[in-house]
Amino acid sequence: MSSGRSTERAERRAAALAEAVRRGILGPEQPLVGLLDIDDVLHAVDALHRAFRTAFDGPAPVRHAFAAKACGLVPVLRLLAEAGMDCEVASPGELQQALAAGFTHDRLVFDSPAKTVEELEYALGHGIAVNIDNFQELARVDGLLGEGRPAGPVGIRVNPQVGSGAIGAMSTATDTSKFGVALRDPGAEDAVVEAFLHRTWLNRLHVHVGSQGVPLPLVAEGIRVAHGLAERINTEAGRQQVTGLDIGGGLPVNFDDEDDRPTYDDLVAELRSAVPDLFGGRYTLVTEFGRSLLAKSGTIASLVEYTKSAGGRRIAVTHAGAQVATRTAFAPEAWPLRVGVLDAKGHPKAGPTEVTDVAGPCCFAGDLTAQARPLPPIEPGDVVALYDTGAYYFSSHFSYNSLPRPAVYGYRATADGDVRFALVREAQSIRGVVEESGLEQAGALVELRLDSPADDA
Ligand SMILES: *Cc1c(COP(=O)(O)O)cnc(C)c1O
Numbered sequence: 001m002s003s004g005r006s007t008e009r010a011e012r013r014a015a016a017l018a019e020a021v022r023r024g025i026l027g028p029e030q031p032l033v034g035l036l037d038i039d040d041v042l043h044a045v046d047a048l049h050r051a052f053r054t055a056f057d058g059p060a061p062v063r064h065a066f067a068a069k070a071c072g073l074v075p076v077l078r079l080l081a082e083a084g085m086d087c088e089v090a091s092p093g094e095l096q097q098a099l100a101a102g103f104t105h106d107r108l109v110f111d112s113p114a115k116t117v118e119e120l121e122y123a124l125g126h127g128i129a130v131n132i133d134n135f136q137e138l139a140r141v142d143g144l145l146g147e148g149r150p151a152g153p154v155g156i157r158v159n160p161q162v163g164s165g166a167i168g169a170m171s172t173a174t175d176t177s178k179f180g181v182a183l184r185d186p187g188a189e190d191a192v193v194e195a196f197l198h199r200t201w202l203n204r205l206h207v208h209v210g211s212q213g214v215p216l217p218l219v220a221e222g223i224r225v226a227h228g229l230a231e232r233i234n235t236e237a238g239r240q241q242v243t244g245l246d247i248g249g250g251l252p253v254n255f256d257d258e259d260d261r262p263t264y265d266d267l268v269a270e271l272r273s274a275v276p277d278l279f280g281g282r283y284t285l286v287t288e289f290g291r292s293l294l295a296k297s298g299t300i301a302s303l304v305e306y307t308k309s310a311g312g313r314r315i316a317v318t319h320a321g322a323q324v325a326t327r328t329a330f331a332p333e334a335w336p337l338r339v340g341v342l343d344a345k346g347h348p349k350a351g352p353t354e355v356t357d358v359a360g361p362c363c364f365a366g367d368l369t370a371q372a373r374p375l376p377p378i379e380p381g382d383v384v385a386l387y388d389t390g391a392y393y394f395s396s397h398f399s400y401n402s403l404p405r406p407a408v409y410g411y412r413a414t415a416d417g418d419v420r421f422a423l424v425r426e427a428q429s430i431r432g433v434v435e436e437s438g439l440e441q442a443g444a445l446v447e448l449r450l451d452s453p454a455d456d457a
Helices: 004-023 038-053 074-082 092-100 117-126 135-145 188-197 216-237 264-274 291-297 326-330 430-435 444-450
Strands: 032-037 062-067 086-089 108-110 129-132 154-159 202-206 244-246 284-287 298-310 313-318 339-342 354-359 368-375 383-387 407-413 419-425
Touching (some): 004 032, 004 339, 004 419, 038 074, 038 291, 038 407, 117 129, 117 135, 129 202, 129 244, 135 188, 216 244, 216 264, 326 368
Parallel strands (some): 032 407, 086 108, 108 129, 202 244, 244 284
Antiparallel strands (some): 032 298, 298 313, 298 383, 339 383, 407 419
């Protein structure tokens, strides 16, 4: 089913690509760029809020936190903050990005599986919601709090061990997942209950079943388990100790065509049937969506530098490879991308298709963004667009071959073809690449070799 949203998004994207070429935002000087459709992002935020709001009879006690790792760009985070989102962070870098974007401490959720003592101290003292990953971390928190209480909500992340989705690396609720307390392990559930009964300040449970590839019934089953545990804790505590359920993110994204499916409405419908009490109003819900809010709003566009053929296969060599499409290059089966072919003016190409590989600039053979695809004939100077790359692609750079991070622009496009751009992130300069590769320490190893070891002794 094709929705109005997806058709309009495709039209705006076409207008933005042509205009980016016309203005030289994409061109010989800058052969690779990331583009983000701001209206489409806000549309997704709105769809998320609406889907959950309508599930509650009365006021909706729900906070939607954006998972910063999906697109850790400060202007994007600022836009989401303005649109009423909270933010989920899992590293010191993400925390500082979120603060720079204007999220106050009470709008943050801190989820790293490897939180240091310092990070915990900061989060607990500033009212950032913390989800504790394991019992060692809990002991650390005990030590930091002493007789005191945390300034914000604190939960424990549980792994309901409901199984894997289609992509193993994205599945966080397998029997042996590294995340959370594995609830079905002998004694684990009782230990979580005990932990709550001994700590009046523990008041949340957190579950995140996985990301791309996890089907909705599995997501719902994980949340059902966490909800059931919250009910058990509250019964045994004789009061409503668990007041918040953080149900994670992980709504899968459709990378096959333009449609938005499944939708947030689909997820809410699944949750209403699997866990009817979830929307009863007794628990504040926290969500942590990332990919589903941004993926379809983003595009990577590259000039085609060369075309060639090898062993009968056409190959288009572009500037977009593993450095911006890392998962697609390394796990092409799990992360296929839709590819658009445009002419040198940025207009869609038509014509009889040829089976083509689309390659990137990295020096390894697997650096392909599409393999054996029927595509219109590609020539040098054309533009190749990688669709649905607004999350975890241009924002999750991989420094292979010391390739620089490309510029990212947000855009707004009207139906009559008027397009406005805003720079979101400058392209990294080559000087910048050299500086972050130890330029300051250029002589360090030669000096170490010349140093006589005896001097150190
Ligand atoms: C990555 C992650 C998310 C976001 O997942 P998406 O698939 O991008 O929605 C949410 N919560 C946690 C704990 C995560 O690690």
